[in-house]
Amino acid sequence: MPKIKSCYRVVRTRYTVEQKTIDEHADEFQGQYVVVVGKDIAGSKNGDELFRLFRQMEKRHPKRVPLISFVPEKDKIYIL
Numbered sequence: 001m002p003k004i005k006s007c008y009r010v011v012r013t014r015y016t017v018e019q020k021t022i023d024e025h026a027d028e029f030q031g032q033y034v035v036v037v038g039k040d041i042a043g044s045k046n047g048d049e050l051f052r053l054f055r056q057m058e059k060r061h062p063k064r065v066p067l068i069s070f071v072p073e074k075d076k077i078y079i080l
Contacts, residue, residue, distance in 0.1 A: 018067040031073040037061040043071070 018036040025041055032043040035053045044050040057066040
């Protein structure tokens, strides 16, 4: 049986700086998805914009993997 190569890359990294950045800017990006690399953060309310921001972050920081996260609104309950 031939081996199948995966097209996905497995990346193991720590996002401690990125989590701190999200925490620092949580009020500014409530209800938005954010793309974060280090202290560089950008927010988006829709998927098309999010993809564009992700690609921009990849170009700005070619040796880092951007983190995508959702910043919930205060006083709202999210059921996943």
